[in-house]
Amino acid sequence: MTDVSPAVPHYPAGAAPRGWFHRNQQSLAPWLFLAPGALFFLFYVIFPIFQSFNISLYEWDGLSPAEYVGLSNYRDLYWEFVDRDAFYVSLKNNIIWLVLYLLAIPAGLFIALFLNQTVTGIRIYKSLFFFPFVISQVVVGLVFTWFYDPTFGILNTILDWFGLGPINVLGNERYVTYGIIAAGLWPQTAYCMILYLTGLNAVDPEQIEAGRLDGAKGLRMLWFIIIPQLKPATFIAFVVTIIGALRSFDLISIMTQGGPFGSSRVLAFYMFEVALSEYGFRMGYGAAIAVVLFLIMLCFIAYFLWSMYRDEKRA
Amino acid sequence: MKMSLRTAVLGAAAAALMASSAFAGSDAKLSGDLKIFLDTSNPAPRATMEAMIGRFQEKHPDLNIETTVIDREEYKTQIRNFLTANPPDVATWYAANRMRPYVDAGLFEDVSDLWQDAEIAENLASTKGAMTIDGKQWGVPYTYYQWGVYYRKDIYEELGLEEPENWEEFKANCQAILDSGRKCFTIGTKFLWTAGGWFDYLNMRTNGFDFHMDLAAGEVSWEDERVRKTFENWKELIDMGAYIDNHQTYSWQEALPFMVNGDAAAYLMGNFAVAPLRDAGLTDDQLDFYQFPEINPDVEMAEDAPTDTFHIPANAANKDAARAFLKFVVSADEQTEINNGKNLGQLPVNAKSSVDDDKFLNEGFEMLSSNSPGGVAQFWDRDASAEMAKVSMEGFQEFMVKPDNLDRILAKLERARQRIYK
Structure with missing residues (x-):
């Protein structure tokens, strides 16, 4: 480029060599444009990560001076894990969340395939299916709390018709997590559905035509022709679902407050309880939980980055 | 003019009235700003508190009172920030162990001097224990309930x-x-x-x-x-x-x-x-x-009998006015007024106050004053x-x-x- 431009020189011939900035303009420009975003990212994301690591080594109530305690917060977490205490329960629930929340992906795909047709009023049906994603998680939580209500809820009214005993989903330590996940799946499925609906628009009709000529139908068509083409949508759906599962906080806070007796806690909620709630303010301990949560996320982040890198390279 | 008000009030008889307005009279020179933070966010308690602050303002027209009402639940986390960063002159909170973190961190003012005052020492004796940590008092109660x-x-x-x-x-x-x-x-x-x-x-x-x-x-x-x-x-x-x-x-x-x-x-x-x-x-x-x-x-x-309280943050700017306000809040008349059935509907902390004519308040007052010899606890989540x-x-x-x-x-x-x- 620089070799081309001298046709219109900025300086009269024979002037001093151009400034450092002008010489490196091409390579500097992207960094300059990136700078504001990068600075914010550094300040609000990267820096707090390290700060969390640091705070997790202290005992601090947010008021008095922090006291350095080394890894003792992690040791307490370890003992809570061994004793099957709150931390163990949270970790276990987090894993249940991660696994079951992924059901949103096939469910979303199924609904998307079902809605991907041209009938009168399909737009209305599509928006109705998308509706749960638009309403706030708080509302979803409340609706499901009433739905599950052991005395007045519709779930138990329906069970009653079939002569099945009332079950208190949110009051039973065995069912509560599944009950909340079911509530969470409702909006998450809608989200995945939207991702797949847009993905289906981009499916190449020629390939379907070709598949059809080769005799592919039904499930085989879906598995070998459609789903491979939906890979980008699946990837995004996977990412948002994993992130959604790991930060499942609002539903738990609305529906059970982590109860009954702490059996529906997940790490994010436990961290909040320990560090920021009315009875909390163990900042160091909260930070230690945050670090554990971060390490779990890091596994997924690493996988996401790696697979994106691989795709870029291949392209 | 203030002097004349004072003499007029002192001249007026009524013994109970005299006790409370004598405070006001003696502190009548208060001026400057008085920032009050309240957690009484429900409509009825909020109106009660605002009316009470209004009466305090009438007694101290030179004082520029600024009241902030914060949602009761929000307040529980915000208090940590505002006590350190931007302290008001008066703040509401709870008695007993609930105030310990702030006492330990040196964020509440020691108000033992107020409790030396005969008016407070005698009339508020029943709640003194709940306000005491390390032998000092760190605030005054304004209401409690059975x-x-x-x-x-x-x-x-x-x-x-x-x-x-x-x-x-x-x-x-x-x-x-x-x-x-x-x-x-x-x-x-x-x-x-x-x-x-x-x-x-x-x-x-x-x-x-x-x-x-x-x-x-x-x-x-x-x-x-x-x-x-x-x-x-x-x-x-x-x-x-x-x-x-x-x-x-x-x-x-x-x-x-x-x-x-x-x-x-x-x-x-x-x-x-x-x-x-x-x-x-x-x-x-x-x-x-x-x-x-x-x-x-x-x-x-x-x-x-959980007790709600007023405190002065250690970093408050106008502690004289804040002390006068605390005295005003616990005075017998104010206690009668703010705790009556139309207002908080709870029990007054001042023994000289009268309890509103409500059967539950009367039974509760009777129970706490004569049938609780063992002591009065605050509530599990305030005591532990x-x-x-x-x-x-x-x-x-x-x-x-x-x-x-x-x-x-x-x-x-x-x-x-x-x-x-x-």
Whole structure:
């Protein structure tokens, strides 16, 4: 480029060599444009990560001076894990969340395939299916709390018709997590559905035509022709679902407050309880939980980055 | 002009009136800004507080009073920020252990000098203990309320039951109620603290006030036989099926309809439950109150009476005005006014004040002043440290649902105690 431009020189011939900035303009420009975003990212994301690591080594109530305690917060977490205490329960629930929340992906795909047709009023049906994603998680939580209500809820009214005993989903330590996940799946499925609906628009009709000529139908068509083409949508759906599962906080806070007796806690909620709630303010301990949560996320982040890198390279 | 006001007021007779306005007179030179932060965000308490501040303003026209009302729940976390960063001159909070973190961090002003004042020392003696940490007083109370058993009088009459005087009668009543197809007690333990109220009473009646306070302070093992005894008493009620089913799913408000509909006969609650019960249509003929009965005759009766308080942040700018305001709040007249049925509807902290003519307030006042010789507790989550309160109330909830897990629960609480109070 620089070799081309001298046709219109900025300086009269024979002037001093151009400034450092002008010489490196091409390579500097992207960094300059990136700078504001990068600075914010550094300040609000990267820096707090390290700060969390640091705070997790202290005992601090947010008021008095922090006291350095080394890894003792992690040791307490370890003992809570061994004793099957709150931390163990949270970790276990987090894993249940991660696994079951992924059901949103096939469910979303199924609904998307079902809605991907041209009938009168399909737009209305599509928006109705998308509706749960638009309403706030708080509302979803409340609706499901009433739905599950052991005395007045519709779930138990329906069970009653079939002569099945009332079950208190949110009051039973065995069912509560599944009950909340079911509530969470409702909006998450809608989200995945939207991702797949847009993905289906981009499916190449020629390939379907070709598949059809080769005799592919039904499930085989879906598995070998459609789903491979939906890979980008699946990837995004996977990412948002994993992130959604790991930060499942609002539903738990609305529906059970982590109860009954702490059996529906997940790490994010436990961290909040320990560090920021009315009875909390163990900042160091909260930070230690945050670090554990971060390490779990890091596994997924690493996988996401790696697979994106691989795709870029291949392209 | 101020002098003339002062002389005029002093000239006016009425002894009680004189006591309170004498404060105002002596501090009449107050000026500058007075920033007041309140957590009384519900409409009625908010109006009460604003009216009270209005009356204080009238007495000190030169003072520029700025009032900020913060949502009651939000306040509990915000107080940590504003006490350090941008302190007001006066702030509301709670008594006993709940103020300890701020006292320990040096964020509350020592106001022992106010408590030296004869007016306060004599008239507020009953709440002095709750305001004292390390031998000093860190604020003044402005209202408190009793806890006890609120029950459906009509159901008791229908079944021919009397208010129980002791544990055996208590259980016999409960059995009669159960036999009539109702539950004895409604409760909603979703937010845990309601179970803390039951523990407070059962433990204070079984082991006495001092033991209860030692336990709250982390000085007794949770696996102690005496603690176990409390839980055994509790288990008797649970095994009878005394409590409504599925209480772990309800908040305390969601548990009210069971009592209103007559599915449950009583509610162990604070006096604040009366207003919603009345609003739901229960008349004073249907609703009555009794003190939690004696269990162990060897221990003195003690009560829960949570106290709400005013404090001066250590970094406040206008401490003179703040002190005058605190004195004003606890004066007999103001106490009578703000705690009457039209306002807070609770008990005044000043012994010279009069209690509003409300049967529950009168019974509560009577109970606390003459039938609580053991002492007055604040409430489990204000007496125990915040962390211990949280862990233990979760344990209480679990125990109420699964009483057979008692050993595991107590072991867990004991581990928590050793960690928290090391």
